[in-house]
Amino acid sequence: MLTRIDHIGIACFDLDATVEFYRATYGFEVFHTEVNEEQGVREAMLRINGTDDGGASWIQLLEPTREDSTVAKWLAKNGEGVHHIAFGTDDVDGAAETIGGRGVRVLYDEPRRGSMGSRITFLHPKDCHGVLTELVTSATSAPEGESGGH
Amino acid sequence: MLTRIDHIGIACFDLDATVEFYRATYGFEVFHTEVNEEQGVREAMLRINGTDDGGASWIQLLEPTREDSTVAKWLAKNGEGVHHIAFGTDDVDGAAETIGGRGVRVLYDEPRRGSMGSRITFLHPKDCHGVLTELVTSATSAPEGESGGH
Numbered sequence: 001m002l003t004r005i006d007h008i009g010i011a012c013f014d015l016d017a018t019v020e021f022y023r024a025t026y027g028f029e030v031f032h033t034e035v036n037e038e039q040g041v042r043e044a045m046l047r048i049n050g051t052d053d054g055g056a057s058w059i060q061l062l063e064p065t066r067e068d069s070t071v072a073k074w075l076a077k078n079g080e081g082v083h084h085i086a087f088g089t090d091d092v093d094g095a096a097e098t099i100g101g102r103g104v105r106v107l108y109d110e111p112r113r114g115s116m117g118s119r120i121t122f123l124h125p126k127d128c129h130g131v132l133t134e135l136v137t138s139a140t141s142a143p144e145g146e147s148g149g150h
Numbered sequence: 151m152l153t154r155i156d157h158i159g160i161a162c163f164d165l166d167a168t169v170e171f172y173r174a175t176y177g178f179e180v181f182h183t184e185v186n187e188e189q190g191v192r193e194a195m196l197r198i199n200g201t202d203d204g205g206a207s208w209i210q211l212l213e214p215t216r217e218d219s220t221v222a223k224w225l226a227k228n229g230e231g232v233h234h235i236a237f238g239t240d241d242v243d244g245a246a247e248t249i250g251g252r253g254v255r256v257l258y259d260e261p262r263r264g265s266m267g268s269r270i271t272f273l274h275p276k277d278c279h280g281v282l283t284e285l286v287t288s289a290t291s292a293p294e295g296e297s298g299g300h
Contacts, residue, residue, distance in 0.1 A: 002176050004199040005155055005207040008235055010281060018279050025252050025278075026152050026237070048237070049154040049207075052200035057155040057207060080280030082232040085158055087176070087198070102175050128175075129168050130230030131160060 001095050003053035006088035006136045007045070007060045007115075011071050012080050015063035019044050028059065032116055040069025045115055055088050055138060060115060084122070086134035095135050096121045104128065111137070151245050153203035156238035156286045157195070157210045157265075161225050165213035168230075169194050178209065182266055190219025195265055205238050205288060210265060234272070236284035245285050246271045254278065261287070 012018040022028045028046040035042045046059040062083060064072035074083055089095045092111045100106040105124035114120035117139030125132040162168035172178045178196040185192045196209040212233060214222035224233055239245045242261045250256040255274035264270035267289035275282040 002178075002198070005158065005209075008155065008158060008232075010279070012279050021279060025249055025254055028152075048152070050202035051207070052202075057199075057201070059155075081275070082158075082235060082281055085232060099175055104175055125231075129160070129162050129171060131232055 001091075001098060002087035002089050002135070004051040004055050004088040005057050006055065006086040006134075006138070007058035008082060009060045009062055009084040009086065009134070010081065011062050011064075011075050011078075011083040013063065013075065015042055015044060015061055018061050018063075018080075019046075022046055022059065022061070031058075034115065035065060036113070036115075037065070038112060039071070040064055040066045041071050043115060051088070053088065053090075058115075060086075084132035084134050086120070086136045088136055088138065090137060092119050092121060092135050092137040099123065099135070111135075151241075151248060152237035152239050152285070154201040154205050154238040155207050156205065156236040156284075156288070157208040158232060159210045159212055159234040159236065159284070160231065161212050161214075161221050161228075161233040162230050163213065163225065165192055165194060165211055168211050168213075169196075172196055172209065172211070181208070184265065185215060186263070186265075187215070188262060189221070190214055190216045191221050193265060201238070203238065203240075208265075210236075234282040234284050236270070236286050238286055238288065240287060242269050242271060242285050242287040249273065249285070261285075 030044045031047040032045040041062045044061045096106045104127040107122040111119040111121045120136045123133040180194045181197040182195040191212045194211045246256045254277040257272040261269040261271045268286050270286045273283040
């Protein structure tokens, strides 16, 4: 059902400075950046490795774009650090339904748009031993029927 | 230098209950358990996926074994959640030296024993934008000269 650690989401105050830290310290380069207005974040994706399900594992750096975003509120309370973890699946809808049926609160009624065209949902951290947990289907790993392919 | 997300270390109050949560909710099974007296933790390793450097990515669940362990103190302050992240390398000594030379405090003078015979060190979270960051060379990916094998 969940086939990889897709990414670790890290909240930061200054995206450019944090991107530079990861580049200068570890040699990790930015693969992609985008603004997600719905989530209220500006983000950078650093590709760390490929995974044996055909996907990849990433560090996702997140800077809030507005004070009322969940990441801004989280930063004000916690300071910089790991904001969430994400497991990859080829069927985020099915995984959310299965996990929801096991008593874990799923935060969205339907998956929403995540990084790089992915579809994501979140599980309530209080139901996951304190860990805000995301489920993600990347744009390239959606089931054939859903991707509109042949 | 760093070639994979090796693991996400998650601190919990009750290892058995947390292991059962990850099994019942996601289907992740325990690959290995051990007690690390030096770190003051009892831990379970859940293998999530293989990585394209020949290693794997894991969820590491950590329960403190004594009140004066760093994980116990962290839990008392923060509650359950993500305690650290770890990047895999085939040369933890060299990586620590390189990264230390770039101005990041390395917490151990020499790498210590981690899960499953690995060698690990940590970077100071205040030097890493709030993220306690581990570097790890697994027992099977050490350079030939160090593993003594061929």
